[in-house]
Amino acid sequence: MSVGLLLITHNRVGEELLNTATTTFAHCPMNAATLGIGERCDPDALAREARERLLSVDSGEGVLVLTDIYGSTPSNIANRLLDEGNVIVIAGLSLPMLIRVMNYCRLSLPELAQKAASAGAEGIVLSTAETRMP
Template sequence: MAVGLLIITHNRIGEDLLSTARSMLGRLPLETAWLPVSQSGDPDDLLALATEYHRKLDVGDGVLVLTDMYGSTPSNIATRLLHYPKTQVIAEINLPMLVRVLNYPQLRLHELVNKAISGGHDGIVLCETEC
């Protein structure tokens, strides 16, 4: 078994990140779902869909939920999933975070959370000269 990955973002951000990660890695080694959240979407309907995705992704090892801007509708939907066992939510997804997660599909949920956070943090670099 493996951890499931649910990405909840504004519009097509999650789809674009997943597409880019897939092209870099050749495949997505974790069961993954993406939920786009638009300005016109009903939060209750989106929560119901997020819950359904979570249910399908949780095969026993838990679900890691990555979302974009903390405090926004996507992250508010994501944090409402925290009442499910073995669920962790990380806000502020970026491509280094996602690639790091996908490079360690064998890890348990708490270990994958640490990899995600380190990947996101380490991926932020100030380029004053050539990096």
């Protein structure tokens, strides 16, 4: 068994990131689901849907929930899942973060959350003409 993964994002951002990461691995190495939040939505209905998706990916090891922008509607819905039990939410979803999570999918939920957070931070690189690699 492994930790489940739920991406809650604006529109289809999570779906596209998951599809991209999955093609890198040729398959998705963990139970994963996405929930896209549109411009017009019912947060209570989406919170219920998020809970259903959370339960569908939880094999007993907990669920890592990744969301795009802290404080946004997707993030607020994700944070409502914290009361569901063994759940950790991280905002700032990026492709480097998602790929690292998939690379380390056998870690415990707290360890996996640390890997995700470090990948998010390390995935930001400022390049200038002076600092570019030859």
